[in-house]
Amino acid sequence: MKILILLPLFSCLGLTACSLPVSSSPSQITSIQSTQAIAKLFDQAQSAGVLVIQRDQQIQVYGNDLSRTNSEYVPASTFKMLNALIGLQHGKATTNEIFKWDGKKRSFAAWEKDMTLGEAMQASAVPVYQELARRIGLELMQQEVQRIQFGNQHIGQQVDNFWLVGPLKITPKQEVEFVSALAREQLAFDPQFQQ
Structure with missing residues (x-):
């Protein structure tokens, strides 16, 4: 299973808002801890940002400025x-x-x-x-x-x-989708050029 992570230089990467039910599982707690830790890293760097990760077809976003997930930036x-x-x-x-x-x-x-x-x-x-x-x-x-x-x-x-x-x-989300398709050799280019 591939995990694709894209960290564009313009510091505009993506987080899902988490609300836990009363009986949270250990994996949910770990996920929230990871989410908070990543947001804290952006804060410590005095930078607003978002980290977008695509695993299989699911997009996950983390950071301290989640609005950047769908905001446009020069690539x-x-x-x-x-x-x-x-x-x-x-x-x-x-x-x-x-x-x-x-x-x-x-x-x-x-x-x-x-x-x-x-x-x-x-x-x-x-x-x-x-x-x-x-x-x-x-x-x-x-x-x-x-x-x-x-x-x-x-x-x-x-x-x-x-x-x-x-x-x-x-957007960072579009960028991750593009890179994911490239990694799976699913773009409309000869596969030899997508390796």
Whole structure:
């Protein structure tokens, strides 16, 4: 059984309100203790957030700001997954292709080298995924985002930053559902690209 946990960088992850019957079972008490402990961690970090977990088809949410579960945020680095799937599916890149560093200073030293899509995913290398998005192009990118029904499905007119600054937005719940489908290889892409 897989448990998928998504912790987007923008600290906007999801909790079910718990009300216990008078005779609570030990598992219910443990669940409430976990819920309270996770909310406390967000409080200690002086951050409002929600943690969304999908186990099988059931969504569980935890945190100190549960309203974030269905609030929209830019997907930021989490969009790299769909960006890569689209690029691979349409032959805009391969898994072994080396994206050449242009020699320019980057926000992070880890981005200042040649790398594959996989290496760029691990380093969260925005410039590589911006290059891939430019290869995909605005029209194809919009078609694919709509076909997959990713978030609000609006990418605007600039193909290389819509996931960083908008207008594309997605809720933490939608994000977890997307990642869960990817983990089960159930997205409408060749299975080889979903591994």
